[in-house]
Amino acid sequence: MSRGVQLYERVPAVSDTGTTLVRQRFCRVRASQVQILNPVNTWVCMSSKFSCIKSHCFQVIFNRNHASRRNLKISCFQDSATKYFDFVVIGSGVAGLRYALEVSKRGSVAVITKAEPHESNTNYAQGGVSAVLCPSDSVENHMRDTIVAGVHLCDEETVRVVCTEGPDRIKELIAIGALFDHGEDGNLHLAREGGHSHRRIVHAADMTGREIERALLKAVDDDPNISIFEHHFAIDLLTSQDESDIYCHGVDTLNTETQQVVRFISKVTLLASGGAGHIYPTTTNPLVATGDGVAMAHRAQAVISNMEFVQFHPTALADEGLPIKPNKRRENAFLITEAVRGDGGILYNQSMQRFMPLYDEREELAPRDVVARSIDDQLKKRGKKYVLLDISHKPRQEILAHFPNIAAECLQYGLDITSMPIPVVPAAHYMCGGVQAGLHGETNIKGLYVAGEVACTGLHGANRLASNSLLEALVFARRAVRPSIDHLECLSLNIQDSNMWARPVLPLSLKSNTVRDIMLQTRVIRTELQSIMWESVGIVRSTSRLKTAEWKIGELEIEWEKFLFRQGWELTMVGLEACEMRNLFCCAKLVVNSALARRESRGLHFTEDFPYLEESKRKPTIILPSSSLKLTWSSRQLHKEPH
Amino acid sequence: MANKLRRLLVFSHDIGNPRVGLVLGHARSLSSSSPAPPEAERRAVVEDEKKGEERNGPGSEGRKVDGEDEEGDDDNGGVYANKVTGEVGGPRGPEPTRYGDWERGGRCSDF
16 A cells, blocks of 8 residues: 555645545545645654654645545545554643653653633633742752641652652743743842742742743744644543453543544553643633643543642632622632732622631731631531622722723623722632642553642642742643653554444434533533532532532432433434533542542631541542542543443 | 620731731730731831821822822833832832732732
8 A cells, every 4th residue: 555645634625626625634645646735733643653744735626536546545534533652641731841851852742621711710720830940048948848738648759759840841931932020130030929938939020921831832833843732622531441451552642623523543642631620610711721631641540649638729719799790600709819808898798797707816817728717617607608808998090000901800790999899709719639640741541641739749848929820830741741752652553443432433323402502501510510619619618518528419410411311312413512511520520539538628628527637638639540430421531431 | 795705806816917006006916826027117117108198298189099109110111119118119109018908999819
């Protein structure tokens, strides 16, 4: 068989010769049949080498007349396609992109991202990245601050590695093109955030995450060995098992723009899919953060750890309390700074009682986690959706000078913060737990590595120190490179039969009304799940509320699945809303189960039934793969569904 | 009620919250394992900024609203340099991390 060429054209168009450029079509043609014309962005993939080279130079026109010729093999799959890469990266935040830039030196890389590449938690991480860069600072100091913040649940070796390697990772970022703020002396300007004993936060104005993302994306765009697949939602990892080991061979995805299933076969997979804030109703995370990575890994039988440690911010703007409600649901929460309380802001419940003195003699100036618990306690006791933060007793000009962003945001919705209190509610912000990772980002699945928020590396322990998350992502993305390359090189050249896993299918057999009904009902179910999580798996927990959550979530999941399948949904069908929902269910259950398992209070996990620290419980919470035969749709890989 | 409230306090720890030292001066740390936060340094920074505001007189708030900062200068070819911190091209006005989190104009982006 002659060497074929796989072609992926980006832009559909009809040329004036009457031929058609076909978008996202997989075709195998003789190279000689292809005319190379004007430059656009096209990938040319040499199938015999199973590597892909991105070329900027080709626009390919298929002459329809050729299609009928016998010597031309064209197989065009409208419904699905298979792509082969050495490395597949799931997620385009700092961890995914940093890793891609390194491994691209050794093989072809596909970066899969479910929306636009910049849409990740990284882009919203505006503070900074921490590292020991000041002569008077030390790795030991950074380690100690991290371990204290993590309430001694951190893995000490992980902390040492991250704090030690941080400075080099920052320097590399600068070499890649990230621009950080400097001082007049020409050195990096280092800020100091809460919990840090020294100045060590490197930042780019107040858009550090965005700047890092920008620099990495530019480098990735310039790298011919890396292909980004936007709007590709990852469905399930492709895995196989022999007696003792599980192997990862790639991932199934759904191209949400073209509604096609695309299967990626890879030798190495990096999971860097970020957070799961949307298991809660109010979160700082963008909409993409639905816990896809943790869910896929759990279904693939990866070990999950410390999911009970969810970091909340105590005072996010509560839309429910605004005089004019926003038209559409705010996608990510507007956090009100501690400076409002620092400058004299007072917290009231909706009966206008000042409640902080009941909880702490420092009142509004108590540490953030105390304030968060106090607010949560008030909300649950009173069955309300928000409390009030009042700064209106301060001089008007001072308020407007210090907090112009809050003033402007609230004014849009009819609230004048110089004369009215601000409605606030805690917002979910960061998941300290995730897929359990070794010191090189390795998991219990061979060929699967993790980095970033989706991983549980042992750095954060029971509570994340500010600005350590970007640092963790950088360090682990880099550390996963060596074992990834080793794994790549020791694999045999035999490519797995890409059809050994059942392919996900689109709901083409369903009427469009039915699909729409499913989508709408799924959104209702999502809101209910978020509500259960907030009411019963929030900041102040209890065994009885957690058990209630466990039961309610189980019932809700059964109700949703019954509905789906009654409408004709089949086990291997996929759609964005349905797949996100199954991931949200999966993550929610992991959080509840982990919270039930920790019979002490530590860091972010507080439970009324075990309100103290227990030294004997200073261990991570581990969740092993489900061995139950009665698995729900959300807890089994799609390709393992009986069909 | 008192027991319950105490429970909410008991395991939380002061992780160097600068405000505590600033306002109360003698707040007790709830965790013996936390390092003594260098409150004096933080207090000095915030107080310097407050003094800066007072020095500028009653009109200072108005000037801040206009977006000018008395503490910086534009010697670096038009780029703003903060006199207190030495930061070039950074934000004007109060230090974003002065209360432990990272804020701009009241919106917190990191903590």
